[in-house]
Every structure is written in structure tokens, then in C-alpha cells.
Amino acid sequence: MRKISLIAFTILACVTAFYFYSLHFELPLASKSLEPAQPAPLSTSNPLTWLDLAPDGGHPRDGFFLSFFNGKRVEEIPLHIDQSNDRLVATTPRFPEVSFEFALRETDRYLALALIKASGLDTSRDCGLLLRASRKRTGRVQVIPLDYMIKADAKSDTLAVHWPYLWNRHPDDPLGSFALYRLGDDASNDASLTSIWVNEDFPRPATGEPWTEAAVGKWIGRYHQEFAGLSETTLAASNADDLYFLSDKMKGFGVRRIYLHTDTWRGEYWPRKQSFVDVNQEVFPNGREDLARYSQYLSKNGMLLRLHSVSAGIGYCDAKLVKTTSVNGDIARWAHGTLAQPLSASDQEIHFRPAPGTSFPHLRMPAHWNFQYFCIGNEIVRAKVIQEADQPVWRLSDLQRNVNDNPLAPGSHPAGTPVTALYSSYGQNFVPAPDSPLFEKMAVQYADLINRMHLSHQHFDGAEIHHAIAPWGFDKLSAIVARHLKHPVTSSTSGGRTAPWNIEMRFSKIRALKELGYWPATVPVLLDSHRNASSLLDAHYQIGEHLLLHGRRLGFGKPEPMFGLSRQAEEEHGLMPEFAKLIEAWKGAIYNLSPAAIDYLHKHLSPIERPLRQRGNHYESLDVPVMEKRADGFYFIPTRVLGRAGIDSPWIVGQEFGALGPRQYLQAQTATASEADAPPQLVVENPHAAQPPGVILHVLPALGQGSQSEDVAQPSPPALHPKSHNRQDQQLDDYSTGTHRNGLAGDLAADAPLSTELWPKAGSRVEIEQKGATRLAFEGEAILLNAKNPHSAPLWDVAELPSWRCKIPLNGRRGLAIDVEGDNSGACLVVQLHGRGVRDYVVKLDFKGRRRIIIPNGEVAWSNAAWGWRFDSKFFVYDGALSKISLGFGYLPAHSKARAVVHGLTLLDNIAAPLVNPTLTVGNATLHIEGAVESGHYLTYEAEAGARVYDANWNFLRTLPARAEKWEVGPGKLPVRLTATGVARHQAHQRLSPGQKPWLELQLLTRGPAYRFQTLEGSTQAESSE
């Protein structure tokens, strides 16, 4: 009955639509004169009727289209649809030879359409087939691709289905099919999805049982049971003892799933010598057997296992596929040819004669594709320079021979030897050709790993590596995996989405599990290293921020690669008990947060709009939403690190970096009568009501130059040579391709000069690489810099600065001194230190004349509002060596010129110098503390807790006597001054010079009105502010 009504309605709609169409709508000029006056009537339903469209769309932007590129823009040619029962044919008089034939299947739950024949097209990649409908017409219809040759796009205003790969001619690939279903209530949607999953060829698990509607219901129930309330922590271990120790700890903290990154379970981030499913025998000595045992151990303890994976890549030295007598022919290649001239073992230039018709791969090639790898016989050669690529013979030079470390490679190759060019992803991995048996084999291998190890997750990080030849490569790979899975698994891809065939996520019961989203809600656990150890404020900010990214999966995590919580971090971070309490508190609220709580966060946090390049989609805020669980419910307390508008950066979460808050850098003054009336060192602003402020003081080393007397406490002397490039470093480099690309500090030659001066010595030949807008020149011991921004927009030369190479050991030094003659141009002068990672040191030229500026470390720039944190400066090894220095104007205002003269660019030595008897004055409030706080330690003060000293990893050490006078700050601007009466005495004792006082990071805290929020299952009381 319903079907009959639908058909009647459809016919009526068609007739009506045609009538109005003939009255009001015009086709594009080219088609108007060519289209037949009256399209043939439709005999039954089809996607157009489902979408309430006329047979030819009925609107210039609705219907089926053939789209192609005319050299300047994309043209869309409306297609005319003829229907005969369950067949549709789409044609256009403009290209009479082109036609598309579709097969239709309609049930009471859905309509499926499959392209079964595309005629009249050549192999051009520049055309596509498109079905598009405005949401104003479609009503509530949803689309789901049924195979990997379809791209469906269901937006709020438009529904679109693309067949973008019409040029593909591999007979084994489908041409593209999809299903439409009408959206209703949850039960109706679930029923439609079930019907599609059961009746269409959508990838289904290999349960070994009939795939019926009952089986789907059971599967979804099992899925929900497995993953509801999921919490997760990434662990990093280098042996089994540590792994089991940490797993037991996580069980104690109530963590449900253990996540192991490739550094732990595989031992190689990108497969290098091993295959992508091999197991790290340092952690699992018996390989898969031990990994399976570990998985069973977790299972017995009610926990799940997830393994990180970067899809199905092939290592350059893969023993079975690459480092062999014959490099596997199923590895993806983009060019074939021969050697035009013989190649000896010592030759550093290759003459490659590509086969006729050879060309570079298609251009949808983001930076991660690398065209430099060539296979000559069974030797892989990397050619960094390719010249004359428009000629019959290409010249390949700057060679790295035998990249595959193949002892079987002959070394020399006669002319005529076959040469192929291999796709290389991120310069790290080869990939299987998407139509090859190897491709399918590797997909099945991954499914087998999931099944046998009972993994609870399929992970496709680096999914894009399979797009080399075929943009559908990853969708095809994941479809094969999905057809071989035997138990429910969650999924994720590098695009931040679930795998395309993880249809369970569309079912209402599973969709409601926000803990299965891409983002976790992670408490960062990081020990003091190249940056500060993570703090409780960091933890509150990061969880609050992750909530806005829909993160609900609670857990601990290292906020930077390789992301795993190590045993050392678990045991040595002093705040672990506090972090665990925070997670426990959030467990009561996070799975059922009310929309009002999220609205509250949105009012305080906004998307990051920093001028420097950020990655990911993160939020910034002046306030930290500190969460408190009280007897009457949950509260957010907006907590402010008092700052200076336009000078201090707000809180942010950096991609793969975690929370980063504002702070001020200063040195304690010596309290003398003459300085008592000295101007304040800072003026910060308190936005909140009068209250006693909190204080966090991080004591940094004093900074000096040259050798100190022998009895001065010094950090333990670092080795002259930087750490060797160990496997962990290698994994980091593999992961952080940015760091890798920026170049590593080379090993220092044994006779490399120990120097703290960063400019070249007079007379030494240094080649300046001029880059970006700045022009740099050395003149004696001065460095001259000029730049011009003729544009109407500010110019950010973030990574485009002049540079010169160097080999300078850092020996842990972080501080930098620079004499600058400024021009008050408003430009930012930036020094970038390149070693293992990059650090920025920034001077804003808001002054004229010469100034000597000390920057205590490379993290100062992160909290500088004129510059800030950027992804490429997130990591640095201060114990390594510098390989390059960049210097120039990183920022130039619109229509500006900048000029600066730099002298004395010098690294400063760390000098351990405690802060002694500090007195902090904030507005009219004064705090006196008795005692010393060593370099690296924290001093905190709160009215209730008093003055407390923590080590660099927030382990509580002791309290100190404190005396507060009028310890309350009102709203508004507050002058800040810090003195230390013990500095002079201590300096005399340690024979430090007067300028060698400890540097300090200061954070003054005030709290705004608390906001009580409810959970959806909580009290019915309205949310309120105190």
C-alpha cells in the first residue's frame, strides 16, 4: 500500500515538477537547445524521485551531471535519465557517445543504485559523474556508499554522490554504488541500516554465520556491550615487565583499554626491516605468541587492547619484499624504463630512459609523496635531484645507493637494465599497488592480526599512503579488512574519521557512545624535559578543550609523540595521584554531559586564531575551566593566569603537544633601599573579584657566559657528542616527518670547536642561504638585516628565514643573549635554533637604538603574543647540537620595511642559582617566603596550603615559612614586583656576578565564579553560577 502511494505521489510530483520546470527554469545555454523537449516518463522510483527531483533535476543544480574541466573551470552537463524497470540510462546530447547505465533496487527501507556501465569516456581523469540535490527538496534522506568507488557527501544544505573515478578501468573494481534511506526515528534508521547491511554487498564481518537481521541486532548489542564507557591510555614500554606493571596500574585506575603505539608493539614506527604486522621482540620475546598472551591477560582483567598502525606500508629493507633477489613486482610504481647508460657502483648520476608515455603521477600529491626512489635491478636508489624530466633521458643525481641495504645487489648495472620509479610515502615506505594480489594479501594479514590478537580496534593512521595510484586505495583496503573481521572493533583513520565500513557507528545505540569519537579526553603526563612537566592546570585545560572536540574517552597520555605513558613517567610524576583523582571525578560526568555544560565551555574557549601555523582544530582561552566535584554536583571554576593584554598568549592546546598556558619571565630584584621605589617589573590584569591570588613560581637557572669558578654548582657536564641517533630517536623522526625534514644535527666531529657564539668568526667562510623577505649579511662581528613587505597584509616568514650551517654543541644550554639595534618597525626578529627540532627566540622591534636582550629559553616565544607556539617548534633536544641557525624578520607589518643590526648572538651557560627568601608584591598584597628554592623547582602559594616546594616533576618536597600581608588582589591592573633578599648573600657565597640571578616563570592565579553543571542523568536542578 505504502509503495503504491509512493509511486502515485512520485508520478504526481514528476508531473508537477515538469510543469513548473517548463515555466520557470532554464538549462545552461549549451544544453538548452539540445535537450529533448519532453523527457521520457519514469516507470518507477529512482534516486530522483526519492530525492523529490524532476527527471532532469528540475533545477540547474539538482540531478545527474557529467562534470569535466574545460581548462579554466569545471563544467557540469545535466544528464537526461531514461528508465526501464530496474535500469536507468543517463545521456547528454552534447556528448552523444557518453552514457551511463545503472541498476536499481528498491525495498520498503531503501533504494540502491549501482553504476554498471560507463561508455564513451576515455582514460582522462578529468571527468566525473555527479548526483546532487538541494536539501530543500530531498527532505530527510541519508546516503551511504556501498563500495569504495563512491564519494558521498551529505551536508546540511546539499546531498551529493560522486563517481570521481570513471577513468579507472580495472575490471575487478566496481564502478560505484550507493543506497538512499529515509531518515526517521532511531528505530526506523536502525532498521534501514540493518536492511542495507543484510541485503546489499556492504562489507560484513566474517562471523561464519548467516548475516540476517537478527545477526545484525546481536552484533550491535555485542558492540555496545564491549565499548560503552570506554576509557583508554596509551602505554610505552621497552620490555614486558614495564608493560605488565603499567597495565596493572591502569587497571587500578579503572582504565578499560590499553593502547600501544608502534614503538612498543612493533618496534618500528614505519615498517623498516619488519613487515607491518610483525611484533617487537624486545617487549614480546616470542613475538605474536607473547602478544596474544598479553591480550588474554588484559581480557581476563576486563580490559581491551588497541594497537596503533600506519596502514599497510612496506619498509625499504623489508626482508621478504624488497631486500631480495627480485624486488616484489606488486609494489606500486609510477614509471618504467631502462638505464640509458651503464651504472657503476661508484657512479653518482643515473641516465634514465623512461618508456614512451611515462609521466609523473597525477598531481593530487600532497607533500608526503616522494618521487625520488628508483629500482634498478634489485637495488633501490634514492635520487634527490631529477633533471631534464621533459627529455627522452632524465638525469638523476645526488644519489643514495642501495637504500634497501641489499647484499644481493650487484652494485653495477649495464645499460638497458630495467628501471622503475617507486611511490614512496613520506619518504618512509613503499606501498602495494592497489590492484595487485599483494594489496589484498596485506589487507587480510591485518585482519588476521586483529582476529588472532583479539584487538579491539582497527587503526588506519597514514591511510593516505594507499592513495598513491588510486584515490580509492584506502577505502578498498579497509573494505577487505572489514570483510575478514571476526569480532567487533572500533576504528580510526588519519583523517580523524572512523573507517568507511565501520557501519556500526551509524546505529543509534552506538552513535550515542561519544567515548568512541576520534578524540580522547586525556590528562597529560609529561616529565620535565625540553619543556616543563605537565601540571594540574594543564590537565584541567586539556580535558576541557578535548570536551569541545567531542572527546569523552578518559585516560592518561603523554601529550607528544610517541604518546605513551612510560613506567618512568608513571612513577616519577608527582601529580599522578591528583591526575587519577581528576579522572575519577570526570568519570561521574563525562559520559552524560549536559549540552549546557558544553555551551559554558564554548563561552570560555574559542577556536585558535593564532597567526602562526597550527595543526588540528584546537581551542584557546584566557581561562582554564578547572573542574571540581563537590557534594552537590560538578563545577567549572574559570581560573585565570593573570596576564598582559597583547603581550601574553592565551592557553592553547597544541596538536601533538598538549596544553600550554601563559606565564611571565622575570628575574628577582635585589631588595635594596634604592630599588624599593623602582617601577614594577610587570603589570598584569585581574578580571575577577577581589581574592587571595595563587602563585606558581618556577625557578630557572641563572644565565651566564664563559666558565665559572670551579666551586660554583653546575649542571652535570654533558657529553661533547650528542646522543647517538638511537632507535627511539629514529621512531620519533619517522613519526615527526617535520623534524626529519628540518634535518638532524649531524654528529659533531671530535674537534668541533666548543663555542657559545653563534655568528661565524671573522674570516671564516660561511654560506648564507637567503630565504624569504629578509636579506642578511655579515659585516665584521655584526649581522645586518633588511626586509620589506610591500603587501597590504602582514608577512609571516615563519620558516623562511636566512640561515647558515654550523656545528655547535648545546650542552643543555637554553638561554640566548642578543644585542639588537631596533628600528621600532613593529617587526619580529626571530632567531631559530635547528638541531634535533627547532626553537624560536623572538624579539619584537618596538624600540629604537641598541638593546641587549636575554631570552632564558626557547619556550619563551610560546607565551609571547607577538609570536606564540607553532607545530614545528614543539620539540627540541637541548643536549644535542645545533646544525643550523636561522635569523630574520619572522613578522613584518603590512607595507613596512625593517632594519636591524645584531651583535653578540650568544648561547648562555646555565648556572644553578637558587631563589632565596623571595618577596612577591602584587598590587597592595605582599608575600614573604623564607628559604631557598633550587633551580628547576617550583614554589607555589595558596592561602590555605601555604608555601610549598616541588621538584621539576611536581613531587612535593617541603613547605616553607610564609608571611602574607593584605594578601588579596582586586580587579584591574596590578603592578608586580619580585625581590629576593637572599640573592646578594647567596651570590657572594657562590661567587656569582650580580647579573647572574635565577630566571623565573611566574603564574599568578585568580578564580572566577563557579558554574555548576549537570549530567543528563543528574539532578533536574538548573545549572547556575555561584
Place this chain on the structure above:
Amino acid sequence: MNLSAPQRFLPIPVAPLCKVASLVAMSLCASLLSAAADGGKGQPVAFTHGRPHTLRIAGKEVIDNTHSSEEGSGFFILLFNGSELLELPLKDTSWEHGLLTVRGERDFPRFTFEARQHHDRLELELIKMEGLPIGRDATLRLRLPTQRPLQSSLLPGGHPAAPHAPRASPSSLMNGKPRPGVEIENAPASLTIYWTYLGDRDAGAPLGGVALK
């Protein structure tokens, strides 16, 4: 007035030998004028991070720097991936030996231009193209914001009907369409040049260029 129609004036025919000679001469002159690669300083066309900041014709600056940093200015590769038009910026530009080289990420695609300054006009010709997929209907687009409307004409190879013009694509979808070449869109405040169907050019055929005054 149809602003998109090119304002034609006599193009300078360039024979292959003359071309080589002029190329060498240009290289020498440029080497003398600019001691080293200087990011375009002193050159008739120059860019910062792919954004044009100089266009000098007959000794006069005609670039409009108030709009030169706008989206779309500079060199772009246009191509269609079957569902959307991609506009890929080519930000890496350099002057070496009197030739302007424009590169994509990781060095490819790579385009080399010759710029010839005459007393009354500037000629910009694409003389070399590497690393572009064959059969792919890619277009190279250069957009320059200008202070005044420019007069423009096509150099050999730019005319679709020229004897040595590139062949038409074998694609059935190309039937009946203009043959590939160079197209110019002249607007009061900007000039846009399209080198179309670069993946379908015959080896050895001129790639085309423009003369501006």
C-alpha cells in the same frame, strides 16, 4: 568593452636559434645585473612565498601591492579530481641565470619561464615544463593584480590555431572545444593568464607566453 578579450599587438616571432641566442644573452645580462639569485630583486617579475610583489613593464612598476597578497594571486595549478576543482599554489619561485623557475612541493611540477624586457613591453614565455602528468588536463594559472589595465597579446604557442599549437586532447569530452593554448583574462585591476591543457602538449611544441604593455 569586453575586458576578457585580449588587446592584441604584434607578437615578436622567435626562431629557435634566435631563441637560444637570446636565452644565452639574457643569462649573461641577468648574471651581470644580479650577482646571484636574489629572490627576484631587479627582475621584471618577482614573488614572495608565491605572492607577486613586482611586475615591471618598460621600467614602470605596475603591480598593485595592496591586492597582491589576496587569495588566488601568483601561480597555481588547476586540475579536477573528478569531484572538485583543485587550485594548488606554486609558492617556490626563484630567478637563476635570468630564468624564472616555479616549483611545486618537492620540486615538481617545475616550470621555467623566460622574461624578455623590451622598451615598451614585457614578454613572459613558458619555455620548459617538467613533472606534469601526461594526459591530465592541468592548467597553469598566473594572476597578477595590477595598478592599471594592461594590454596583452599571445606569443607563439599561445594561439590555439597556430601551426605549431599543441594538439587537442584525445578525450571525447574535448570534442568541439577550443584547442589548448594560452588564454588571458584582462580585468581593470588584474591580469590572469592560463596555460591550458598542459598535460596534452606535443613534445617540442612551444608552450606559449604573453606580451604585456
